[in-house]
Amino acid sequence: MNSPTTQVYPIVWHEDRVLLIDQTRLPHKYVVVEIKCCEDMAEAIKTMIVRGAPAIGVAAAYGMYLGAREINTDEREMFLNQLEEVAQVLRQTRPTAVNLFWAIARMLKTAHETIGSIEHLKSSLLATAQAIQLEDLQTCHAIGDHGLEVLPTKPEQLCIMTYCNAGALATAGYGTALGVVRSAWREGRLARVYACETRPRLQGAKLTAWECLQDRIPVTVITDNMAAHCMNRGLIDAVVVGADRIAGNGDTANKIGTYSLALVAKAHNIPFFVAAPLSTIDFDLPTGSQIPIEERHPSEIYQVGETMICPPGVEFYNPAFDVTPANLISGIITERGVVVPDQLQQFQFQASA
Numbered sequence: 001m002n003s004p005t006t007q008v009y010p011i012v013w014h015e016d017r018v019l020l021i022d023q024t025r026l027p028h029k030y031v032v033v034e035i036k037c038c039e040d041m042a043e044a045i046k047t048m049i050v051r052g053a054p055a056i057g058v059a060a061a062y063g064m065y066l067g068a069r070e071i072n073t074d075e076r077e078m079f080l081n082q083l084e085e086v087a088q089v090l091r092q093t094r095p096t097a098v099n100l101f102w103a104i105a106r107m108l109k110t111a112h113e114t115i116g117s118i119e120h121l122k123s124s125l126l127a128t129a130q131a132i133q134l135e136d137l138q139t140c141h142a143i144g145d146h147g148l149e150v151l152p153t154k155p156e157q158l159c160i161m162t163y164c165n166a167g168a169l170a171t172a173g174y175g176t177a178l179g180v181v182r183s184a185w186r187e188g189r190l191a192r193v194y195a196c197e198t199r200p201r202l203q204g205a206k207l208t209a210w211e212c213l214q215d216r217i218p219v220t221v222i223t224d225n226m227a228a229h230c231m232n233r234g235l236i237d238a239v240v241v242g243a244d245r246i247a248g249n250g251d252t253a254n255k256i257g258t259y260s261l262a263l264v265a266k267a268h269n270i271p272f273f274v275a276a277p278l279s280t281i282d283f284d285l286p287t288g289s290q291i292p293i294e295e296r297h298p299s300e301i302y303q304v305g306e307t308m309i310c311p312p313g314v315e316f317y318n319p320a321f322d323v324t325p326a327n328l329i330s331g332i333i334t335e336r337g338v339v340v341p342d343q344l345q346q347f348q349f350q351a352s353a
């Protein structure tokens with residue numbers, strides 16, 4: 001048995017403000033950014049100071065409260081109209097992770113259903129944001145433990161490949177895919193994590209590797225194009241990734257490159273799991289083809305640090321996510337248990353805000 005938990009919490013409510021670990025500065029600098037208004041929270045989400053689907057949801061919930069507390073009226077209708085404008089600012093930040101929209105919807109629901117003074121409404125919104133954060137932390141622990149039910153039982157200690165960062169930094173804490181890794185580590189069932197570096201933003205090399213080091217979990221970083229070779233050499237027993245949005249049929253949007261990993265895992269008969277909370281499932285979308293895919297600035301491709309790596313004049317395409325078809329996914333690990341993608345519908349009414 002190993003030490004079970006993480007001390008990494010990317011989002012903290014402190015007195016009257018939100019503290020975020022600046023994920024654009026890790027692993028070399030540990031910088032905490034203070035967020036006091038909705039506009040700054042929107043900017044932090046856009047620029048990926050805070051990132052990862054569940055963490056974006058928690059951040060957006062606090063963003064809603066920060067916006068709400070600045071609304072200066074005693075008139076309920078006026079307050080609700082202005083709160084909708086706050087929601088609109090936050091909705092414009094990143095399009096793919098559905099947790100953002102889920103959390104905003106839940107905050108709006110609180111506002112509409114709370115009776116009483118505007119001051120009471122504002123404090124209910126803060127309480128809801130804090131509840132979303134706490135629930136996500138508990139959810140991640142449950143996901144981690146459910147993952148143990150489906151990980152291969154042989155060999156006794158597994159090598160798990162993961163992609164991007166679906167860890168404590170990407171959630172309220174503990175992580176989804178890395179939650180499964182942490183639970184396996186706690187139970188003595190993990191030999192090593194293989195973290196794909198995850199071009200272009202390098203969340204695997206920078207963030208997953210950093211988190212594993214914090215918890216003393218053995219980690220090997222590889223470049224993305226080494227994954228097939230590692231599988232072919234028998235180095236990998238299972239792949240576990242996170243998700244940004246799962247359609248009703250189980251098709252899963254996650255960081256660009258996840259789809260290739262799933263194809264290669266299938267070719268090598270290696271189980272490929274998606275670990276995600278029910279808040280990541282979008283039952284309004286029947287299939288993954290309708291999931292909006294964020295495109296980011298081409299500088300993420302042509303620039304590494306300060307260095308330009310491409311000749312001037314070439315064109316770029318920089319989708320931040322891809323969609324892995326459900327038939328490549330061995331199981332979806334949720335806080336309510338593990339399902340095969342075509343059984344997902346059983347969670348439909350538990351997943352709504």
Ligand code: MRU
Nearest residue numbers: 051052053164166170242243255
């Ligand atoms: O662009 P990012 O870094 O926000 O993308 C994050 C991912 O793709 C994660 O795998 C996903 O959000 C799951 S996080 C638990």
